[in-house]
Amino acid sequence: MEKVRFVIDGKEVEGYKGETILQVARRYNIFIPALCYHEEVKPYSACRMCLVQVKKGKRTRLVTSCDYPVSEGIEVTTRNELIDKCRKVVLQLLMARCPNLPKLRELAQKLGVEEQPRFVKSNDDCILCGLCVRTCEQVVGVSAIGFEGRGFTRRVCTPFDEESPQCIVCGACAVVCPVDVIPIEEKDGYRIMPRWNKESKLIPCPKCGRLYLTEDQLKFLREKTGLPEEELTTCPDCR
Ligand code: SF4
Ligand code: SF4
Ligand code: FES
Structure with a gap:
């Protein structure tokens, strides 16, 4: 398998062609929250919790790490003000849809996210991760x-x-x-x-x-x- 070298949060890492950023990050114990990902099934990019920033050449953009393939020389950032803000809104929307899920609350606590009272609450229990x-x-x-x-x-x-x-x-x-x-x-x-x-x-x-x-x-x-x-x-x- 062809090796790919790149950087996550300033650390040099090695992945294989065809792997995603999330897969490599997990191997290096770098935490990226991910609710709709499981290694046994194809990624679906439903929850958007795994957003990271990728710099490729001169271009920087937000991508979902669960389905973004690694490539030589990219620079990945897993946390900064913009990423935290996006994840926060995503999680607040999920908590508004499903207000009584201990697992969501645990994740919110870990990421320092509080409920957003302005979001209309629903009474669901499924986050539609698929x-x-x-x-x-x-x-x-x-x-x-x-x-x-x-x-x-x-x-x-x-x-x-x-x-x-x-x-x-x-x-x-x-x-x-x-x-x-x-x-x-x-x-x-x-x-x-x-x-x-x-x-x-x-x-x-x-x-x-x-x-x-x-x-x-x-x-x-x-x-x-x-x-x-x-x-x-x-x-x-x-x-
Ligand atoms: S029941 Fe809902 S939250 Fe649970 S796995 Fe299925 S889609 Fe995801
Ligand atoms: S829906 Fe039924 S068959 Fe499908 S995974 Fe769940 S228990 Fe198994
Ligand atoms: S884990 Fe990537 S979008 Fe849900």
Whole structure:
């Protein structure tokens, strides 16, 4: 892989062609806030929290670091007055849309951002980062959920808000949600995901009895891989 040398906050760093600024920054433990990014899915540039300033030749501009490819000699600044101001407004708008999210408040505290009382408050709990939708589609491979509506009414849901036949109740979307608003519960032998109106029976590992896969996951994996049931239902610890 072709190496690329550039600078982040005055420090010389090395990345590879095709990587983004955020990926390299993370490898060097340089903090850039990022709500809609996850290394397992394609960037979507929805939250704008990862804004940084890039100087390339004589030109300086603000870019989203989660999808901006690194190149030789660029100079990246992760914090200055302008960046802080932009991030502050973005975060204040998110807090106005979703006023009761502890994860947003934690981030606001870390960045020294306070709520903006002039912004009209809504009562949502989803920041529309799309990580659940992209994970379901790109990692799990089922597209059980998606965006619906536009502007203020835009939201993530199952088709017609009904129990999605595609959802295999794997829980991957709950794991990636950056603000923890996709509840997942295991009760009486079922895994339940109320946000998607779906539950599925849990199947025990044939060796240790641990409730491991859901019935819907097993059906999906059998069709996809053709592997025998025993192999699929054996939990990672017993393999
Ligand atoms: S639990 Fe359902 S919606 Fe969530 S990632 Fe798995 S299949 Fe998709
Ligand atoms: S439910 Fe969570 S992961 Fe999905 S779009 Fe909303 S905030 Fe993002
Ligand atoms: S993490 Fe880059 S726009 Fe959200």
